[in-house]
Amino acid sequence: MSQSGGHVVIVGAGHAGGTAAALLRQYGHEGPITMIGEEPIPPYQRPPLSKAWLKGEADADSLALKPLEFYGEHGIDFRASVTATALNRGAKTVALSDGSSVSYDTLILATGARAIALPIEGKDLAGIMFLRTAADAEALKATVGPGKTLAVVGGGYIGLEVAASGRALGAEVVVLEREERILARVACEALSDFFTAYHEKQGVTFELGCSVTGFEGKDGHVTGVKLADGRVIACDAVVVGVGAHPNDELAKDAGLDCARGVVVDLDARSVSDPNVFAIGDVAHRPMPVYERMFRMESVPNALEQAKQAASAIVGRPRPAGECPWQWSDQYDLKLQIAGYAFDVDEILVRGDPASAKFAVFHLKGDQVQSVEAINSPPEFMMGKLLILNRKPVDKAKLADPSISMKEVAA
Secondary structure, three states: OOOOOOOEEEEOOOHHHHHHHHHHHHOOOOOOEEEEOOOOOOOEOOHHHHOOOOOOOOOHHHHEOOOHHHHHHOOEEEEOOOOEEEEEOOOOEEEEOOOOEEEOOEEEEOOOEEEOOOOOEOOOOEOEEOOOOHHHHHHHHHHOOOOOEEEEEOOOHHHHHHHHHHHHOOOEEEEEEOOOOOOOOOOOHHHHHHHHHHHHHOOOEEEEOOOEEEEEEEOOEEEEEEEOOOOEEEOOEEEEOOOEEEOOHHHHHOOOOEOOOEEEOOOOEEOOOOOEEEOHHHEEEEEOOOOEEEEOOOHHHHHHHHHHHHHHHHOOOOOOOOOOEEEEEEOOEEEEEEEOOOOOOEEEEEEEHHHOEEEEEEEEOOEEEEEEEEOOHHHHHHHHHHHHHOOEOOHHHHHOOOOOHHHHHO
């Protein structure tokens, strides 16, 4: 049903919220649009924060999804430095932190996720940072450099990207990881081993299987990270990257169905309220390829769900389903990941990791569930098709890099 004349309120001005606002106008929505953003700047690309921004190669203007004038020119009321504090679904109003409230016909929740803080001694010392916003990246950039030591708590993709950027800025970097290998929760052992060796070549130090129990400081600023074995890792700054939690409290308090994220359907519409949508990191969404529900934290997911919600609101046909994907840039490495390694019973490596050009395929029987491709665009592109089409694959051909991926996927 088209709701194209009503007032659409978007809570959250990140990649998902900003894209939804622009798409609504592109798709012909003629009613008012209000976008609520907690940051002082308009929506921007977040992935470069851990890379280009830290290295001084990008700023707020170059990363903006649209110039600030775009919103005024297209009748989008962008309210910066404001948060939503309460949602009244009966009255269809959103209370805001500046004391005002806004009424809606359709609501899009694009509130994203927040970095998980460690509830340990010294957690409030200056110099302990997260990397979710432009302000976070700016603070980190001002802190690290030659003669400084950066401690990164968490050996996931964000932690490794920060480590690579820290080295590019001339800082010493130590990565502290609770598991026995980096990327333990998101990648296979072959990929963990490859990235560990590659980072070590660039001068990064790893402390694996270690538990962080607290932070030490002097004059209110962090000076070290305390480990369970009694050691203290001296540092000038800390970035904590141990995961994120969806900002779904607004939805929960309003009685919307949540499962570590707002539960939505294939239109990104809340299963509890037809007038409410949730997109991006805050949404717990269907994944038809895997016949399950899941919450994804990626830019491609934010864009796909923005399209779903905008299409449903203006009465356009539902967009075709996509294969989930994400990426990570570290040094001269481009890692592209398609799909998720659910229910995998075999892992197949195509190419030679020593060449820094290879791909890891995760298989369930003769179907590709996921592919992690290092500097290997054909493996990534064809892998996406194989995952989306649920097409059986010839494992012998897949394992032979002399056979083109086009032939493998044919």
